[in-house]
Amino acid sequence: MGFLNTPAPYVLAGLILYFITYMTYSRYIDRKIWQADPNRPTPAKMYFDGVEYFPVSKYVLFGYQFKSVAALGPIVGPLTAVLFYGWVPALLWVIFGNMFIGWVQDYSAMMMSVRNEGRSMGPITYKLLGGRARTILLVYLVFYLIIITAVFEWTIVDVLNRVTGTFEAVLFVLLGGILFGQMVFRLKWDVLRSTIIALLIVLVGYFLVAFVPAIRVPPVNFLDNPSFLQQFAPYAGGANPAALTWPGTNTALFWIVIISILYFAAAVTTMPKFLLPTVYVGYLPSIIALVLVLIAAIFSPLTGLTIQQTAIKALYVNPLVNPQGGPIWPILFVTIACGAISGWHSLISSGLSSKQLEYETDALPVGGGAMMTEGAVALSSIAAMMVLATPPAGAAAYVQGATTLTSKLLNVPPIFMNLLYGIFVTVMGLITSMLFVRVFRLTMAELFEGSILGNKYVSTIIILILAGFLAFVGSWTNLWIFFGGTNQLLAALALLLVAIFLASQKRPSAYTFIPGIFMAITTLAALAWETYVYGLYALMGKPIGVQAAAAKIYGAALPQVSNYISAAFGALLLVLGIIMTYYLIAGWVKYRREARK
Amino acid sequence: MGILNRIREVIEGMAVHGQATSILRIKAQIDNLFMIITLGDMLGIPLLPPYYSLRLLPYMFPNIQSWKLYMLRERDVTDLIS
Numbered sequence: 221m222g223f224l225n226t227p228a229p230y231v232l233a234g235l236i237l238y239f240i241t242y243m244t245y246s247r248y249i250d251r252k253i254w255q256a257d258p259n260r261p262t263p264a265k266m267y268f269d270g271v272e273y274f275p276v277s278k279y280v281l282f283g284y285q286f287k288s289v290a291a292l293g294p295i296v297g298p299l300t301a302v303l304f305y306g307w308v309p310a311l312l313w314v315i316f317g318n319m320f321i322g323w324v325q326d327y328s329a330m331m332m333s334v335r336n337e338g339r340s341m342g343p344i345t346y347k348l349l350g351g352r353a354r355t356i357l358l359v360y361l362v363f364y365l366i367i368i369t370a371v372f373e374w375t376i377v378d379v380l381n382r383v384t385g386t387f388e389a390v391l392f393v394l395l396g397g398i399l400f401g402q403m404v405f406r407l408k409w410d411v412l413r414s415t416i417i418a419l420l421i422v423l424v425g426y427f428l429v430a431f432v433p434a435i436r437v438p439p440v441n442f443l444d445n446p447s448f449l450q451q452f453a454p455y456a457g458g459a460n461p462a463a464l465t466w467p468g469t470n471t472a473l474f475w476i477v478i479i480s481i482l483y484f485a486a487a488v489t490t491m492p493k494f495l496l497p498t499v500y501v502g503y504l505p506s507i508i509a510l511v512l513v514l515i516a517a518i519f520s521p522l523t524g525l526t527i528q529q530t531a532i533k534a535l536y537v538n539p540l541v542n543p544q545g546g547p548i549w550p551i552l553f554v555t556i557a558c559g560a561i562s563g564w565h566s567l568i569s570s571g572l573s574s575k576q577l578e579y580e581t582d583a584l585p586v587g588g589g590a591m592m593t594e595g596a597v598a599l600s601s602i603a604a605m606m607v608l609a610t611p612p613a614g615a616a617a618y619v620q621g622a623t624t625l626t627s628k629l630l631n632v633p634p635i636f637m638n639l640l641y642g643i644f645v646t647v648m649g650l651i652t653s654m655l656f657v658r659v660f661r662l663t664m665a666e667l668f669e670g671s672i673l674g675n676k677y678v679s680t681i682i683i684l685i686l687a688g689f690l691a692f693v694g695s696w697t698n699l700w701i702f703f704g705g706t707n708q709l710l711a712a713l714a715l716l717l718v719a720i721f722l723a724s725q726k727r728p729s730a731y732t733f734i735p736g737i738f739m740a741i742t743t744l745a746a747l748a749w750e751t752y753v754y755g756l757y758a759l760m761g762k763p764i765g766v767q768a769a770a771a772k773i774y775g776a777a778l779p780q781v782s783n784y785i786s787a788a789f790g791a792l793l794l795v796l797g798i799i800m801t802y803y804l805i806a807g808w809v810k811y812r813r814e815a816r817k
Numbered sequence: 818m819g820i821l822n823r824i825r826e827v828i829e830g831m832a833v834h835g836q837a838t839s840i841l842r843i844k845a846q847i848d849n850l851f852m853i854i855t856l857g858d859m860l861g862i863p864l865l866p867p868y869y870s871l872r873l874l875p876y877m878f879p880n881i882q883s884w885k886l887y888m889l890r891e892r893d894v895t896d897l898i899s
Contacts (some may be wrong), residue, residue, distance in 0.1 A: 267890075279826035342894060342896075343895075490843070491843070571896060
């Protein structure tokens with residue numbers, strides 16, 4: 221029983237099942253449905269231009285695809301699901317969702333793009349369904365980006381507030397990134413030498429913060445009164461008032477302003493000046509942190525860490541009692557926003573990876589393999605939650621769990637691992653959301669070309685104000701469900717689009733159509749549920765969960781306005797989602813009928 | 818390919834590949850200007866005296882086909898996400 225009472229067997233079971241899926245089901249789909257042929261020229265070879273289209277090794281592309289898809293999603297989603305519903309439902313969805321839906325979407329979107337001259341989702345939608353469907357997709361994308369930026373912003377705020385010293389250490393990462401960019405692009409220094417200098421700066425920051433407690437300022441909630449915040453604590457008995465953080469408090473506002481400045485810099489400067497070197501310098505230590513937590517989870521029987529979480533906590537959370545949950549279906553399926561399935565991946569698969577595949581047969585290891593590796597990240601996040609008896613809400617729980625797992629394995633003081641995972645989560649969140657803000661600016665420039673809304677400064681400020689406001693006031697778990705709903709609805713739309721493409725090619729399409737329909741119904745139901753919860757609380761004039769702190773500081777009207785905006789966003793996304801689903805199902809029926817003639 | 822090389826390539830993909838492609842795009846924008854200046858007179862825009870155009874043409878010639886493909890490609894905002 222000892223072994224079964226640790227996270228190891230469940231993580232190993234997941235990894236083995238992913239491996240079996242990869243060797244059997246995935247290969248069957250690759251060979252029989254898509255008939256991937258290494259001799260068929262890929263867009264990288266046919267349209268070689270040395271800029272966007274050029275063949276790249278499958279290992280490099282795998283690394284690129286994994287880095288682009290795995291951020292905070294597979295970490296925060298599973299731990300939130302464990303917090304509300306228990307570790308067994310979360311584990312089952314991460315394993316089986318990925319086996320039958322997750323990799324299917326990533327791989328199929330990539331193959332669809334490869335067979336369409338490397339085109340991305342927008343042009344393929346236009347080709348198969350027409351201009352109106354593409355415009356709806358773009359509008360949907362704009363709202364999706366606002367919500368995803370808001371939730372990532374809040375996740376970073378949460379970690380900065382709870383894991384003391386993270387901000388100072390992250391400043392060194394940013395400094396290392398900026399200097400790396402200057403050394404390579406301005407001073408033309410050797411990349412290896414510049415990398416060593418940049419990593420030394422990161423290490424100096426890390427050890428300085430770890431060894432000198434005085435540097436770990438500002439302390440948590442330095443702008444708020446902890447005893448005032450204590451009254452909103454869900455775990456009032458055991459919570460340390462100094463470690464509390466709530467939406468709408470002054471400290472949260474401070475961090476949101478700091479993060480917004482970073483987003484603004486990343487969105488308006490050229491990529492090699494800030495965003496890309498920061499990604500480079502920040503990602504190198506992150507790889508170590510990522511691998512380490514998975515190893516520590518597998519070796520948990522040796523460290524003696526046992527499961528502290530309840531297997532199944534609830535099947536239904538009454539919104540009037542706790543508005544941050546809901547029925548296990550559909551809420552659990554969207555709470556785990558990545559790790560099981562994610563719509564963002566289809567945009568990445570069809571955006572660049574498909575243009576650089578050397579052989580068609582590389583699509584499976586690159587698209588499918590990267591998604592299953594992301595599933596392993598989600599499994600490690602569940603393992604990190606399993607070993608905590610009273611985890612805090614939010615990404616800080618991952619930091620705490622990963623610290624518990626790894627510090628025991630490496631036998632080092634917890635402060636080192638705590639800081640490493642604080643940096644890891646913050647950097648992963650920052651580099652991805654900086655990209656979201658940039659993509660929003662570009663999408664707005666496309667949609668509102670020539671108008672003031674398309675201006676790069678105006679559009680960046682719009683997303684920063686909207687996302688900042690939602691993150692500042694909104695209760696983050698509800699926003700996370702919104703993000704999961706929109707993200708997975710995008711995945712459903714991608715799956716249905718692939719089904720249409722396969723039908724147009726007279727190939728079997730059920731393997732993407734059935735998961736597509738399941739995800740469409742699930743995500744539309746989740747969006748409807750969250751719209752109802754936001755609408756209900758807005759109409760009642762009551763704050764959702766810890767919005768109570770904001771209501772007490774700034775007045776009840778502030779969270780109410782936020783809840784009305786969130787309900788309106790939800791309703792709009794729901795309508796757009798229903799229209800897109802209708803277009804896609806009608807398109808599939810039409811193409812199937814034509815194929816049978 | 819040895820296992821160490823594979824790991825090196827995976828790490829390269831995670832940390833550098835996005836950066837490399839982005840720099841290639843910036844370089845392509847500068848190359849566009851150079852191509853237009855050099856080949857301008859052939860397009861009816863005499864930007865450079867033909868003497869210099871002809872001197873530069875052998876160096877530009879190998880890239881003309883891929884440049885044409887790059888320039889004439891239809892682009893969408895969803896291409897810019899990655």
